[in-house]
Amino acid sequence: MMRNILPTVLDTKCNNIYLEERSVAKSVAEDVVGPQSAGVWDFVIPPVFFINLFKHKRKKEAFVLNLLFTKKLALEAARDMVDRDLTREAALAQADAATNSVLAGDSKGVYSDRVRQKQLREIELLVDHYHRLIMTEGKTFEYMLQGAYKSKADYLEFARKLSRAEKEVNHAALQTVGRNAAARDFIDRMEEAVEAIRQSDAGKYFPEGTGE
Numbered sequence: 001m002m003r004n005i006l007p008t009v010l011d012t013k014c015n016n017i018y019l020e021e022r023s024v025a026k027s028v029a030e031d032v033v034g035p036q037s038a039g040v041w042d043f044v045i046p047p048v049f050f051i052n053l054f055k056h057k058r059k060k061e062a063f064v065l066n067l068l069f070t071k072k073l074a075l076e077a078a079r080d081m082v083d084r085d086l087t088r089e090a091a092l093a094q095a096d097a098a099t100n101s102v103l104a105g106d107s108k109g110v111y112s113d114r115v116r117q118k119q120l121r122e123i124e125l126l127v128d129h130y131h132r133l134i135m136t137e138g139k140t141f142e143y144m145l146q147g148a149y150k151s152k153a154d155y156l157e158f159a160r161k162l163s164r165a166e167k168e169v170n171h172a173a174l175q176t177v178g179r180n181a182a183a184r185d186f187i188d189r190m191e192e193a194v195e196a197i198r199q200s201d202a203g204k205y206f207p208e209g210t211g212e
Contacts, residue, residue, distance in 0.1 A: 012139050014079050017130060018072070020141040024197055025067040029060045031193040032186065070119055070169075073098055074126030081127075082134055088127065095123045115172040122165040129158060145205050152206035159198045167191060 077091035086094075099116045129148075136147030149155035170187045174180075 009139065010079065010083055010134065013134050013144065014075060016139065016141045017075060017133055017144070021068060021071045021075075022064065024194070024201075025064040025071075026060075027197055028067060028190060028193045029063045032189045033060045033063050070122050071126060074123045075130050077123070077127045078130035078134060081131055088131075092120075092124060092127060095127075096120060099123075112172070112176050115169060115176060118165070118169040118172045122162070122169055125158075125162050125165055129162070142205055149206075152202050155206060156198075156202050159202070163191075163195060163198070166194070 073095045077086075077095050080086045080094065081088060081091045099119055103111055103113060103116055132148040133141075133144040136144045138144040138147045145155065149158065170191065174183060174187065
């Protein structure tokens with residue numbers, strides 16, 4: 001009986017997590033993707049997000065997909081820990097192999113191993129986060145988050161760790177391309193947008209009276 005029920009529940013949980021992450025990415029895109037010159041996009045995006053933007057006709061959608069790169073790898077790993085009974089180490093090894101494949105296939109030299117290692121640290125945090133969400137009794141993102149983090153302060157502590165990991169990825173990417181004011185400004189605005197959304201979400205999902 002559980003073999004028939006569990007995949008449906010797991011599918012629902014993972015889908016709701018993905019939809020939330022996509023919603024965040026779209027909100028960030030709305031804030032930071034404007035009428036950028038082609039030069040800024042050529043220079044900034046590849047070393048930060050590592051997916052070929054120019055296969056996509058719409059800049060905002062391409063930006064969203066790139067923001068979701070590490071999130072998707074982490075969610076797949078967390079899901080496999082539950083669905084396939086993988087250990088955390090084995091699940092993370094899959095993400096390691098996936099990013100290493102991107103590195104091996106990079107013919108333009110815009111994806112360095114230094115950036116990849118920073119991404120893997122971000123993925124580690126996300127795997128633990130998603131696994132906590134999946135293992136709660138809730139199915140909606142709101143109930144999963146409230147089940148995994150008992151207070152606003154608890155959730156914000158995770159958000160701060162994730163933010164630090166993401167900034168390390170961005171910093172490593174900037175080192176790859178060298179000093180550039182446009183790139184730095186773009187990333188600053190992106191990081192500010194992400195921070196604002198997470199602060200807003202903390203207030204939305206953990207309103208006053210639910211614990212600090």
